[in-house]
Amino acid sequence: MTHMLDYNHQEQWSNGFGTQQSPINIETKTAVVREGTLEFSTQSKYHLQQEVDDQTTVRLPGTGNAEIFGRSFAFQQVHFHAGSEHLIDGKQFPLEIHLVHQNAIGQLVVVALLVQTGAADPAFQQIIDGFTTGKTDPADIQIDQWLPEQPVGFHYLGSLTTPPLTEGVEWLVVTNPKVTVSAAQLDWFKQQFPYDNRQPQELNGRMIEWYK
Amino acid sequence: MTHMLDYNHQEQWSNGFGTQQSPINIETKTAVVREGTLEFSTQSKYHLQQEVDDQTTVRLPGTGNAEIFGRSFAFQQVHFHAGSEHLIDGKQFPLEIHLVHQNAIGQLVVVALLVQTGAADPAFQQIIDGFTTGKTDPADIQIDQWLPEQPVGFHYLGSLTTPPLTEGVEWLVVTNPKVTVSAAQLDWFKQQFPYDNRQPQELNGRMIEWYK
Numbered sequence: 001m002t003h004m005l006d007y008n009h010q011e012q013w014s015n016g017f018g019t020q021q022s023p024i025n026i027e028t029k030t031a032v033v034r035e036g037t038l039e040f041s042t043q044s045k046y047h048l049q050q051e052v053d054d055q056t057t058v059r060l061p062g063t064g065n066a067e068i069f070g071r072s073f074a075f076q077q078v079h080f081h082a083g084s085e086h087l088i089d090g091k092q093f094p095l096e097i098h099l100v101h102q103n104a105i106g107q108l109v110v111v112a113l114l115v116q117t118g119a120a121d122p123a124f125q126q127i128i129d130g131f132t133t134g135k136t137d138p139a140d141i142q143i144d145q146w147l148p149e150q151p152v153g154f155h156y157l158g159s160l161t162t163p164p165l166t167e168g169v170e171w172l173v174v175t176n177p178k179v180t181v182s183a184a185q186l187d188w189f190k191q192q193f194p195y196d197n198r199q200p201q202e203l204n205g206r207m208i209e210w211y212k
Numbered sequence: 213m214t215h216m217l218d219y220n221h222q223e224q225w226s227n228g229f230g231t232q233q234s235p236i237n238i239e240t241k242t243a244v245v246r247e248g249t250l251e252f253s254t255q256s257k258y259h260l261q262q263e264v265d266d267q268t269t270v271r272l273p274g275t276g277n278a279e280i281f282g283r284s285f286a287f288q289q290v291h292f293h294a295g296s297e298h299l300i301d302g303k304q305f306p307l308e309i310h311l312v313h314q315n316a317i318g319q320l321v322v323v324a325l326l327v328q329t330g331a332a333d334p335a336f337q338q339i340i341d342g343f344t345t346g347k348t349d350p351a352d353i354q355i356d357q358w359l360p361e362q363p364v365g366f367h368y369l370g371s372l373t374t375p376p377l378t379e380g381v382e383w384l385v386v387t388n389p390k391v392t393v394s395a396a397q398l399d400w401f402k403q404q405f406p407y408d409n410r411q412p413q414e415l416n417g418r419m420i421e422w423y424k
Contacts, residue, residue: 005268005374007407016376017229020318032316056217070282104244105369105419106232107382157317157380162217164228168369168380170319195219207317 020167021201022158023085024208031154031210038151038172038211039069040111046075046099048141051130056162056196057081058131058189060139066101068109068172069155073101078143082189084114085161085197086154086173094186097146097177098161108160109170113146114153118180121146128188146179155209161198232379233413234370235297236420243366243422250363250384250423251281252323258287258311260353263342268374268408269293270343270401272351278313280321280384281367285313290355294401296326297373297409298366298385306398309358309389310373320372320381325358326365330392333358340400358391367421373410 006012046064057079064075077100084096095115102108126141153175159167181189218224258276269291276287289312296308307327314320338353365387371379393401 005408007268007409010410013375013377015229016378018227056219105367105382105421107369107380155317157319163225164231165225166228166379168319170317196217197219198222209317 017167018165019202019204020158020206021165022161022169022171023087023198023200024156024158024203024206025087025090025200026154026156026173026208028089028210031208034155034209034211036211038153038155038174040066040147040151040172040174041149042066042144042147043072046078046143046147048078048127048139048143050136051127051139052136053131053134054079057193058127060127060141062139062141068101068111069170071103071107073103073107073109076100076102080189080193081161081196082186082193083197085200086112086114087200088114088175095181095189097179107170108166108168109172110160111147112171112173113177113179114173114175115177116180117183117186120182120185121179124179124181124185128185131192133192146177148174148176148178150176152176152212153210155211156206158201158206229379230377231414231416232370232418233377234373234381234383235299235410235412236368236370236415236418237299237302237412238366238368238385238420240301240422243420245422245424246367248423250365250367250386252278252359252363252384252386253361254278254356254359255284258290258355258359260290260351260355262348263339263351264348265343265346266291269405270339272339272353274351274353280313280323281382283315283319285315285319285321288312288314292401292405293373293408294398294405295409297412298324298326299412300326300387307393307401309391320378322372322381322383323359323363324383324385325389325391326385326387327389328392329395329398332394332397333391336391336393336397340397343404345404358389360386360388360390362388364388364424365422367423368418370413370418
C-alpha cells in the first residue's frame, strides 16, 4: 500500500531528483547490445565562433545542426575534461570532448568523444593557440573532422556533469572519434585545468545501450 | 565572472532541479506554431490488463507500442485527472487522460488527452464497472479508439505531476482526442477521487510547440 498522496499539501511532496546523474562508469558486461551505429549525423558544419576561459575548462560556443535519434538538434558548445569523466569498465581515457546539443523544446544531448593520445590535432592546436587566460576571444575553428561517419559507443540517460546538474540529458558516448591529441597538447590542457572531473555517479538501474 | 567550480568539494555543488515542472498553463499566444501534426502513431494495440485503485486516481497498466518523434516507446499505463491538470489560456477541461510511455534508455513521454464532456465512452464505462475500491483487478480493455490519427496540440518538456516529480519528461498535450465522457461518468470519477490535480507550475522560459 502506497502512502496516500495529499493534494491539499502539494508543497510537501518529496522528489526523486538526483538519481540519474552523470558521468558513470560504463560496465560493458551489463550494457544491452544494439544493431547498427549511434544515430548521430551532422546536417551542417560545426563551427566554433568563440573561445571562453571557463575557469575549469575551455568552452567554445558555436553553430551546427545534427539529426540525433530521429530529432533535429542545434549544436551549442564544445568543452573538455582531462582525463575523461566517463569510464569504461573502470578505465579512464586521457581526454573527453563534450559536444552539447539542444532541440526546440529544450531537450539536451551531449555527444562525448573519448579521446586517446597520439598524433597532435590541428583544431585542438588552434584552441590552444587562441586561448587567453581569463578572457573570451573570437574563434573560427571547424571540428567536423572529429566526428566519425559511423559512430559507435554507448547511449544512456543522465545529467549535466556540472551545476545545475540538470537531469533528462541524453548521452552518446562515442568510442571511435576521428581525433587524437598529442602528449604535449594534453599537458598544456592539464596545466591550465589541473582537475575538472566529476566523480562517477551511481547507475541506479539505468539501461545502457551499446552500439558497436 | 562565474563562481569558480570547486572539484575538490563536488558534494557541495548546488543543483537546479525543480525548474521544469508539470503541469503548466499553456498560453497559446506564446506557443511556437509548427507545421503538421504531433508525431505520435501507435504501432500496436493499446491493451489495458490491470485496474488499480491508486488512492488518488485509477491506474491501468497495459501494453502497446508507439513511434513518438522518431523513437520507439512502450506504453506503460493510463490514469486520469478530473478536472484537467494542464490549462489552455487558463481554461480547465473536465478530464485529462495520461498515457505514460517509456523507451529503452528510460526516456518518458506522457501523451495527455484533454477531454470534454459529451457522449458516454464505452471503454471508460468498462473502467467504471471494473473498479473495486482499494483493490487491483484484472482488466481487458482496448483504448486505441481514443487516439486521433492526426493528433494536434502542444509539445513541451516537463515532469511527472506526482512524486517523484521526475524532470526530462516529454509532454504531448492532445486537444483533439476521439473520446468524450458523459456527465454521469465524470461524476462517478469525482466522487471516487475528489481532488487529484497538481497546481500549474512556472514555465521558466520553456518553449511550447503548437501543432495545430
